[in-house]
Amino acid sequence: MMADGRWDSATNIKFIEAYKQQVCLWDPKNPEYKNREQRYVAYRNIIEAMAIDLTVKFVISKIRSLRNTYNNEMLKSKKSVMNGRNRIYKSKIPWLDSLDFLKNIDSCTRTNTDVLVKQDYHQAPTTLSNVEGNNDLYSQNANYSNRAAKKVKTCAVIETVKAQEKVSTQQLNNTENDEFDSFGNVVAKQLRTLPLEVALESEELILAVLRKQRMKVLKLHENE
Template sequence: MTDLRNYNKQFIIEFIELYRSYPCLWKVKSTKYSDRDKKNKAYEDMIRKLQEVDDSATRDSVKKRIDSLRGCFRKELKKVIQSNKYGSGTEDIYKPHLWYYEYLLFLTDQETPRSTVTNIGDEASNNEDGSNYIPVQSPTSPFEIDVADRSPSVSSNTPSAPSSVSSSNSTKKRRVKERADEVLEKVNAKLDMYEQEDRFTVVGKNVSKKLRDLPPDAALMAEKFIPDILFEAALGNI
């Protein structure tokens, strides 16, 4: 099995959470990112995790599966950013269909949708950790690039544009900037939420989702057993 998305959801969540716990593998601006010893230790843990479902797992296969997850996330992120940019209201904002999209939101400021950057062929390359992406300072970079690309070229030989055209360009820039600020606020709010979460919070949410899908009687029994199991675990009987 070469595609991580074919594994069960619980394993993928745990795999992503383990990856998130090692900023040395994904946070480019972190001092840990250039620490090879920390990276080697992190990859050893990632390999052991992947070997739970793939006995032949290697560092290379871990990188490929991470890149697969990030590639799907990057496509959805691009659609979200574009819908925030051009949509006229909240109903126009794209809702990601990727079920693990929210689990990867911690990568938002590490990803740039490719179509919003020019000359990528010369600038993009596979990073040492195997992820094929372009690090940026903030999620608003696509908007900043877009504003620059749309700005009219002016040379010393070009007559000055009419004031109405100049006013129109200023209005468009202001609207784009306002949309960018809105997106940044939403992304930051999401990131703040995930900063406060740990793997137990994620597991709790996953359990609650499963309970909602159970028949009422089965959900009631599960609610009874879960506290009992936790109580026995706290006593050291498990």
């Protein structure tokens, strides 16, 4: 881990390897994939494997951040192949290949996993002891669970939003810098000044707002 609290490549790879071992968190074929209690046990196992002071919410945020980065980098690589460029895009992120076990998961399943992880985050206890001792943990948020389950069933709508996000990313290198690029740079600079856990949570909040707005626009078009 770096002096400023941010993780170096070795720490990220160690975390990814611990995540890979908890198959129920990422493989929909695993029988415990939708078992919330087992998923929290898996998050706890990651904390124990890392042997540093982490919370369940941090682990979930870190997983979401790593998955988002991996998907974006894979998209850039596919784009360079489709464009027939002489130089295929090769990510410079040293830990990226460690996440290749996610490569064969289809996009709809990835969307469902993202919903489950988001649900885990909202119901996550703030301390490890709460994971071990709170018997009501998995029933106290039944209303939220029902709403999240409905989101899983609307995979087609979410996939459309995902497709729009891919188009936006694919167009990124073909457009000149504008006010949105400047805004993105400002946001990035501010995120770097925050503690890592706060920065990851802030990143997820920003992405959640953008996705909500995209879905709102999509539904408006569907009603026209």
